Amino acid sequence: METSIEDVAEDAGAPARPAVPAAAAEHTDAAAQARVPTAPASLSPSRAGDFMQCPLLYRFRVIDRLPEKPSEAATRGTLVHAVLERLFDAPAVERTAPRARSLVPGQWDRLRESRPELGELFADDPEGERLAQWLSEAERLVERWFTLEDPSRLEPAERELFVETELDSGLRLRGIIDRVDVAPTGEVRIVDYKTGKAPRPQYAEGALFQMKFYALVVWRLKKVVPRRLQLVYLGSGDVLTYDPVPADLERVERKLLALWEAIRLATETGDWRPRPTKLCGWCDHQAHCPEFGGTPPPYPLPVRAAESGGTEQGRMGPD
Numbered sequence: 001m002e003t004s005i006e007d008v009a010e011d012a013g014a015p016a017r018p019a020v021p022a023a024a025a026e027h028t029d030a031a032a033q034a035r036v037p038t039a040p041a042s043l044s045p046s047r048a049g050d051f052m053q054c055p056l057l058y059r060f061r062v063i064d065r066l067p068e069k070p071s072e073a074a075t076r077g078t079l080v081h082a083v084l085e086r087l088f089d090a091p092a093v094e095r096t097a098p099r100a101r102s103l104v105p106g107q108w109d110r111l112r113e114s115r116p117e118l119g120e121l122f123a124d125d126p127e128g129e130r131l132a133q134w135l136s137e138a139e140r141l142v143e144r145w146f147t148l149e150d151p152s153r154l155e156p157a158e159r160e161l162f163v164e165t166e167l168d169s170g171l172r173l174r175g176i177i178d179r180v181d182v183a184p185t186g187e188v189r190i191v192d193y194k195t196g197k198a199p200r201p202q203y204a205e206g207a208l209f210q211m212k213f214y215a216l217v218v219w220r221l222k223k224v225v226p227r228r229l230q231l232v233y234l235g236s237g238d239v240l241t242y243d244p245v246p247a248d249l250e251r252v253e254r255k256l257l258a259l260w261e262a263i264r265l266a267t268e269t270g271d272w273r274p275r276p277t278k279l280c281g282w283c284d285h286q287a288h289c290p291e292f293g294g295t296p297p298p299y300p301l302p303v304r305a306a307e308s309g310g311t312e313q314g315r316m317g318p319d
Contacts, residue, residue: 057274
């Protein structure tokens with residue numbers, strides 16, 4: 001159960017940001033308001049995924065805004081993203097693996113300075129051995145990128161691009177796209193970096209949900225369907241691509257509308273149910289979860305009686 005800086009910024013409505021400190025600033029601004037319960041006003045890929053995984057987790061993160069401990073994996077992902085973004089500031093001929101590796105320590109320092117709470121990740125490591133290993137793992141992920149793409153031949157149109165649109169229904173969609181490439185012919189490619197391993201083929205559709213979400217937003221904003229969606233898995237050295245068509249994105253839109261209706265109903269009734277899965281063992285909120293003998297905090301929003309025949313929560317498959 002990991003919430004990255006990108007997740008927080010998506011939900012806070014962050015503008016496009018050039019580097020880690022700006023992202024961390026968005027995190028700090030959001031953290032300052034972390035205890036203010038609010039009704040959901042928009043949907044990002046991360047929060048849509050939360051509701052599909054477990055409606056109660058969505059409530060804890062979006063409405064109650066319960067704090068979560070920083071994790072090594074999510075923080076490493078943020079660090080690697082920052083390095084890959086910053087590398088494109090250099091001239092094409094200087095975008096080399098050694099140059100990228102050299103950016104890791106400095107980007108970690110900037111991230112840590114902007115987010116002091118990250119210091120607790122290695123508070124029990126006075127000799128710095130675990131930190132050194134963690135940084136080395138980040139460097140290996142950065143190096144692996146060069147076996148999958150050649151940054152010296154890429155000139156992204158956008159990096160860490162915040163996008164937002166409002167559908168005809170009134171639903172606001174927002175997110176942060178790692179990289180947008182635009183060909184001379186105008187074709188658009190949306191790229192997302194993942195520091196984990198690629199999913200098995202039978203789970204690829206779930207992995208592509210985030211990318212189709214972004215493609216839908218771009219389509220509604222620019223009236224152009226992206227030519228390609230590309231997931232770059234640095235943990236396993238794989239690249240997953242998908243070429244969407246309008247029918248794909250229309251299905252995603254219908255799914256999101258149904259999902260938002262379920263969220264609206266749960267928000268109004270206060271009926272947020274846990275959905276036990278193997279991921280529960282990683283959740284920071286076990287103390288508040290009935291599945292672990294816990295009690296959720298008092299519901300902070302007004303409620304009305306639930307209607308019969310409501311939408312079952314958290315059971316929405318890929319399509």
